[in-house]
Amino acid sequence: MPKIKTILVTGEKGQLGQSLKTLVSEYPQYDFTFTGRDQLDLACTESIDDYFTKNSFDLIINCAAYTAVDKAEEQQALANTINHLAVKHLAEISKKNNALLVHISTDYVFDGTSYKPYVENDVTNPQSIYGKTKLKGEQAIQAIGCDAVIIRTSWVYSEYGNNFVKTMLRLGHDREQLNVIFDQIGSPTYAADLATSILAVADSFNNEAEGQLGLYHYSNEGVCSWYDFAKAIFELSNTQCIVSAIETKDYPTPAKRPHYSLLNKAKIKQHFKINIPYWKDSLQLCLNKLQ
């Protein structure tokens, strides 16, 4: 693998894409390019081919994805095109160009029936179209065998776009009381922390002794339910809103979500010497930025 000098980040308008953009000044040694669907439409094979005929990179960080979990149950073909077929295409291009591919996947590849944090080689069994298409994306990369790091993450939030934290803040100001699910357990991920770790991982490949390809798990440290998460958002932002714990069965959604999707992060911490912040500490940082 050649030394990394040029980096492409897809999904520039997404949570992770925007979080990566804020870190560019910390890595002056790299030449970053950020693309949205206007320049590189992952739903369109011609757009991908056309873009990579004109541009080449040492590293592609694929932050673009079809992320509308419930809508994906109806838009199966589109979700598959973006989360699977386009990823396969990016892997082929990476292999041909001898580039490194860093791809982001999800805890929703698991069925949530475990009782202990999932490790990377635990059996997958996605319960939703989103989870199934994301898993197919992972498998396509592995089958093609390009140089790749796949990072599964969970419950991503940030000061950008739409996410649980921003929704809770909005609803918390409008309503006196909210019902939030307490029987889905996982760990939130502040996109800024994930972005920092992605660049640390990528950077390690410029030191041959450090970089290690493969599949990794990343979220913030700690564990909570969506109910705990909502309670913490209101406490840390001094929002007066009563949160009532409800069961998943009382809040039906088109897509089935895992009841338990805690990710074991030992591998990424060990391989890349990464310190991962506790979820509430990162939540406070995000809330400070939002207020």
Ligand SMILES: NC(=O)c1ccc[n+]([C@@H]2O[C@H](COP(=O)([O-])OP(=O)(O)OC[C@H]3O[C@@H](n4cnc5c(N)ncnc54)[C@H](OP(=O)(O)O)[C@@H]3O)[C@@H](O)[C@H]2O)c1
């Ligand atoms: N959000 C979560 O809770 C979560 C949890 C686990 C894993 N992940 C994974 O983490 C990664 C980053 O997620 P995120 O939260 O940053 O997602 P996000 O905010 O929804 O951003 C996704 C980006 O993908 C872009 N995109 C969608 N379709 C595209 C297309 N056809 N061509 C090019 N770009 C397209 C979107 O563009 P537009 O802005 O133009 O729509 C958007 O900028 C994704 O791989 C996601 O699957 C997310």
